[in-house]
Amino acid sequence: MRFRRRTRPARLLFALTLTPLLAGCFASAGEESGDATGERGSRLRVALAFPPAENLSPYGADATILSRLGVTEGLTALDANGAATPALARSWQREGDRSWLFTLREATFQDGTAVTPARVAAALTHATEARPAPAALSGVTLTAEPAGGDRLRVTTNSPDPVLPLRLAGPALAVLSPKAYGALGRADPVGTATGPFELTKVTGSTAATLDRFDDYWGGLAHAPGIDARFIADGTARTNALRTGQVDIAEAIPVAQAATLDAATRRETAxxxxxxxxxxxxxxxxxxxxxxxxxxxxxxxxxxxxxxxxxxxxxxxxxxxxxxxxxxxxxxxxxxxxxxxxxxxxxxxxxxxxxxxxxxxxxxxxxxxxxxxxxxxxxxxxxxxxxxxxxxxxxxxxxxxxxxxxxxxxxxxxxxxxxxxxxxxxxxxxxxxxxxxxxxxxxxxxxxxxxxxxxxxxxxxxxxxxxxxxxxxxxRVLTGVATSVEGVLLDPYERTLVGTETRR
CATH class of the missing domain: 3.10.105.10 (Dipeptide-binding Protein; Domain 3)
Structure with missing residues (x-):
């Protein structure tokens, strides 16, 4: 995937090789910079279990990776009880059996363009044309179009009483027009709306994210994230136990006892x-x-x-x-x-x-x-x-x-x-x-x-x-004692957000 040049200096990104080399890989990523409160904060070092299966396409299994890293958002999100809650849409109402009207909040894409009803409609249209189709669209065909001002109308081919829940799906994240290329491909690098901007992807081994300073939900505490895709569960656990990473998802149950109880989180x-x-x-x-x-x-x-x-x-x-x-x-x-x-x-x-x-x-x-x-x-x-x-x-x-x-x-x-x-x-x-x-x-x-x-x-x-x-x-997540604000939920859609810090 491409790397978009930024005004601030790029950080070195080392390819993940053997577990003993992880400490060296993360050493250059731990530099400090100012956080949202004017204090000095550190980049988060995150070990994820699943390497990208589809080149970080926002439509398939990789959509959850983007959601967990705070890169992408949809019109809605899920609260702790599984109800739809505002995200890029600040409110919505049902107009009839097949039509919903969403009012967008003021927000900016990571490439600097504004989130508008026309651009959101285009993003949802691209999702409907993706192959294979996003699982969230199974059994429904939707059409999206601007409805004047900051409003967006979404119409379905048949009555869909749970459309706001459906639009919370990670695979229906909204990207800027710049993301969409030929053959239905979509590139999330620098084109999403979340608190962290994906700036570089190194194959299936690593990804670099920087804080998105214009995020509508407020400035994230962490200045960025250095993510590594470590398929081996023992290696993920060891990386957390030895202080090479701050957060490690999907700790194997066989490795749970090797971690201090204060660093283990179990989530139903x-x-x-x-x-x-x-x-x-x-x-x-x-x-x-x-x-x-x-x-x-x-x-x-x-x-x-x-x-x-x-x-x-x-x-x-x-x-x-x-x-x-x-x-x-x-x-x-x-x-x-x-x-x-x-x-x-x-x-x-x-x-x-x-x-x-x-x-x-x-x-x-x-x-x-x-x-x-x-x-x-x-x-x-x-x-x-x-x-x-x-x-x-x-x-x-x-x-x-x-x-x-x-x-x-x-x-x-x-x-x-x-x-x-x-x-x-x-x-x-x-x-x-x-x-x-x-x-x-x-x-x-x-x-x-x-x-x-x-x-x-x-x-x-x-x-x-x-x-x-x-x-x-029940999922076990490894979290260093120095880390606060990790987002653990039963739907496994979130992991880091604006309040996550170390």
Missing amino acids: TTRTTSLQLNTRTGPFKDPKLRAAAREAVDTAALAKGVYESHADAGSGIYGPAVTWAAGKREQPVGRAKPTAPRGTTITLATYDNRPELPEAAQVLKQQLEKAGFEVELEVREYARIEGDALAGKFDAFVVARNTLVDTGDPVAVLASDYTCDGGYNLALLCDKDVDRAVAKAERTADTSARQSAALAAEAGILGTDAVVPLVHQ
């Missing part, structure tokens, strides 16, 4: 680890074999063993952090009777960016083999396996998925992951009854009724045995 999240079974091709096209795989899995053993009780046994697509789900959950419907595997060979795959997943996959391999399957296990880095997983190259795939990360709307993940046209359908499920149930939930406006409809759809999905919920995770 809406993330569910599940076993996705390929329903389109291969052995698991047979629902009876899917049922056999589901019966072979001992989720309690995974929660207590692999996750060392830092997770809860799988109870559904939504876990305990989705507090309303337990009282509304329905029993799965339409399940097939299991058949004996009789040595059926399957390929089971996962990724190692989340260190527990390979271990979980190994335990699953043993459980499935005990039930009569022959299992071939494949583990890669996420960036190198996502495409094959979505293309159905594996019979089974273990994935950790935040069920509310895309919109905060419980129906959105169902539409994205389990419908015929879903953009993140790892199970390649295409079931007419499921599609109808999800569509019914999408049409439901009342919050409580929508939740009930979502859980009715969940029951239908679980009834196909296309997905086996394994565990509901």
Whole structure:
């Protein structure tokens, strides 16, 4: 990605190599400069678990990286209770079943241009044309246009009662016109609106961010962020423990005891680890074999063993952090009777960016083999396996998925992951009854009724045995004792913000 020259001196950016070299890499990044209060503050050193899978495209999985680093924003955000709250839009109102009117706040893009209704409309239009489509737009087509003054009108092809929640999705971040190039590409370097401006990306190893001095929400305390993408969980933990980084996300549960208790933060999240079974091709096209795989899995053993009780046994697509789900959950419907595997060979795959997943996959391999399957296990880095997983190259795939990360709307993940046209359908499920149930939930406006409809759809999905919920995770984040203001939320959309400092 390109580097935009700035008026202040550029800081050296060293490529991440071996863990012992991390101290040298971060030494030049720890220089001090003035913060928002006139005091001297230090740049934040952050270790992230997932290297960019799509060259930091704002539309796919990388959108969450940009959101967590405080680079991008949408029209709305989510509060602690999962409700839509103002971001680039300071207010909104529903005009009818298919139309919403948003009033924009006064804000500036990081390239110095003003945030206007026309530019926001153009950004949302680009998102609708992205391929694959952002998960937040699954099941809906929207049109955005200026509505006079500081107002923007967003119209959907069908009634969408949760549009403000949808627009909070990280993949619907607003970028300046300068960001958009040919072939649907979007470059977030220096074109977003958040408190930190992405100034340089070094492949899949590092990124440099500087404080955006014209941020509408006030000047950030930290003058910048030096981020490193460290896929190895032990290396991330060691970097925090030895003082080479200030914040390290996704600490492996096996490494938790090596950190001082004062540096460990455990957060209940809406993330569910599940076993996705390929329903389109291969052995698991047979629902009876899917049922056999589901019966072979001992989720309690995974929660207590692999996750060392830092997770809860799988109870559904939504876990305990989705507090309303337990009282509304329905029993799965339409399940097939299991058949004996009789040595059926399957390929089971996962990724190692989340260190527990390979271990979980190994335990699953043993459980499935005990039930009569022959299992071939494949583990890669996420960036190198996502495409094959979505293309159905594996019979089974273990994935950790935040069920509310895309919109905060419980129906959105169902539409994205389990419908015929879903953009993140790892199970390649295409079931007419499921599609109808999800569509019914999408049409439901009342919050409580929508939740009930979502859980009715969940029951239908679980009834196909296309997905086996394994565990509901609690995320461990390493935070140095000198750091304040880290943003930890169950949706895993935020990490650093204007108040984060050391």
